[in-house]
Amino acid sequence: MQALILAGGKGTRLRPLTVYTPKPIVPFCNRAFLLYQIEILRKAGITDITLSLSYQPDKIEHVLGNGSDYGVNLRFITEPAPLGTGGAYRFAADDIRETTVVFNGDILTDFDIGRFIERHKDLGSVATLALKPVENPSAYGLVETDSDSRILGFLEKPTEEQIEKLKINTINAGIYVLEPAILDLMPMGENRSFEYDIFPEILKRQMPFYAGIMTDEYWRDIGTPASYLTAHQDFLRGEISGFEVDRSDLTDVATKATIDSRSIIGEGCVIKPGARITNSVIGPGVQIEEKAVVEDSVLWAHSRISTAAEIRGSIIGRSCHIGRNAVVDHGSVLGDKSTLTDYTKV
16 A cells, blocks of 8 residues: 655745745644644555655655654655646556555645545445535535445536535545556646546546545645644644644743643743743744733744734744734734834734
8 A cells, every 4th residue: 555645736825934845844833744644644554655746845855854754665756847636646656556545735634544445445446535524615626426425526616506506515635545547547747637637537437436524534725824824723722633743841931931731832942031822833943032922823943023022813934033012913924034123013
């Protein structure tokens, strides 16, 4: 059993956070994001994992290494040109020729991959898709199934009228189990999409094609700053199960600073007297000065928050400097090395 993570996108929707940091290694609770996918694959007994890359691949390889630190074997391949989700699978999996778990590289989930694979085998399916019920499926691709979970059809970006007519809310969750026969449905080296090319072809050929529907499992596409921030808040509330994060004691916290029990503080931080941190993730090496306030926010490594500055509901990139009495309010996103002068309000 092999796994393939499609991590070749430029992370455009997540900018400015991805200008210098490719999306697969954007920090999530102070760990490279892709490590969460690698961990649930390892828990399912899958240790041979291929990463299909395109944007800043050297940075990703440098951070993740060969996977030995995480109990897996990582192989990196770089697309010669943008090939789409299906084309990237064809390019990466050509030498594998065995059952493969395919993961979109921007999905955060605690889904039980082992149980998903068992269902795929029990059904005798050539392709099994994970589906997730959502409140508003209009931004995604609806997937229609019958009572036996056999996939009947797809509807990308449905209108409200179409959603009401079909009376379904299950979307493509970006996790697939595929048999090698799927490779034969696409030519090598050509741009192909799973959603628009490969899945319709499977239906056309009437191949065994089934779904596994998530119920209580967590699932989120972290591809936008708002969703990325919400995912952190979900994690701090305990809504994502099965993952452990380091809560470093190798940091300098003044006795009169206030840090709530939910917040995660990275190694080597300096928290000065009177500072208050609530429901936030603070990256390694961050310095938070006297009487500064950080609430419901994510701060990347080595940023400095000056005296009496206020950060609320925001994301601060790496090595930023927030001046004295500055206010960074809800929804703000500052890219790496941003500087706000004293008393600035954004």
